[in-house]
Amino acid sequence: MSPLPVPRAEVVVDLAALRHNVRTLAEHCGAAMMTVVKADGYGHGMVEVARAARDAGSSWLGVATIDEALALRAAGDTGRVLCWLTVPGEDHDAAIAAGVDVTAYSLAELAEVEAAVARTGTPARLQLKIDTGLSRGGSTYADWPALVEAARAGEVAGRWRVTGIWTHPASADEPDDPANDSQEQVFRDALDLAAAAGLEPEVRHFANSAAAILRPSARFDLVRCGIASYGLDPAPGHTPDLGLVPAMTARATLAMVKDVAAGSGVSYGHTWVADRPTTLGLVPVGYGDGVPRSLSNHASVGIAGKQRPVRGRVCMDQLVVDLDGDRPEPGTDVVLFGTGRDGAPTAQDWAEAAGTISYEIVTRFGGSRVTRTHVDTEVRA
DSSP states (O other): OOOOOOOSEEEEEEHHHHHHHHHHHHHHHOSEEEEEOHHHHHTTOHHHHHHHHHHTTOOEEEESSHHHHHHHHHTTOOSEEEEOOOOTTOOHHHHHHTTOEEEEOSHHHHHHHHHHHHHHOOOEEEEEEBOSSSOSSSBOTTTHHHHHHHHHHHHHTTSEEEEEEEOOOSSTTSTTOTHHHHHHHHHHHHHHHHHHTTOOOSEEEOOOHHHHHHOGGGOTTEEEESGGGGTOOSSTTTOOOOOOOOOEEEEEEOOEEEEEOTTOEESGGGOEEOSSOEEEEEESOOGGGTOOGGGTTTOEEEETTEEEEBOSOOOSSOEEEEOTTOOOOTTOEEEEEBOSTTSOOBHHHHHHHHTSOHHHHHHHSOOTTSEEEEEOOSOOO
16 A cells, blocks of 8 residues: 655644643633634634634634634534624625624614514624724724614614624734723723613623733623634734744645755845855745745745755745755655744744734645644543
């Protein structure tokens, strides 16, 4: 029998790390936990991550779209799920029938939910979002009184139960930014207006990962932890060491090793030219697999216990690294980014090299040419 093929490139997700992170965050915050699993679990696999988060005690899951929420239901999840991003004419019927908590930003969205309730004959679980200063989704403060009054009228009429009121911070990763105090105060004022209208939501929630960790006053009844659940730092330079463990390791298989002479140009445009004789390694991943092209000449990968710098431009399907005279065998494992415990780069290292955030690194890496494998390092009895 032929051996199983070695993946050309692979994302390995450790579900034990995910569970550890969820438990650690819950203990630190002392509030109910929503694990955010949108965008295919930030590239980690939505369904698998959701199951691990539930195992770790997460009472809520958060997704952006109705389709994501319904995919969780189709996979067998029966717990509380919140979705928050719809467009006019979206299928609220299926979400309401599936017991998904839906979010309204406006009277127009309330009308769509009301119509769906009439069609399905099922009262909705409804949450209201107030824009406290991010200037993204959510009701404006000027429109908020009318929204909460209409929401309360619908609740009295039996169309829905208002299960939550929430907002999202703009600068929680910069804890000294005065916007944090301002937004929290606007949120508290909005809660007072909702209470005056007669609303008594189950959960009030403000905090994303950074605010959950760094801002105790913003934890309210529920915290929404996305990136921190995956073991990545939501506020580099500010976050205390909680012992979070990156759940994703991205790896590839070294394709080729070759000698080059001093003066040899490498990759398109010869943006790097060897200043000495050296050895180069060919790694079969590129921007077609989610490696940012901006990492050209800036990032490193881990091969044979050393960090090897990327030389020249990242191509669609491959990149080249400087092995500095070493000759690891083709087929050797290449750690693109991972936990950092083995000396290889982390997603945060790549983010800093690319001038972006770790969210983008893990969410964009993968695709049809990259295998995703879920492992569980936890020893089970």
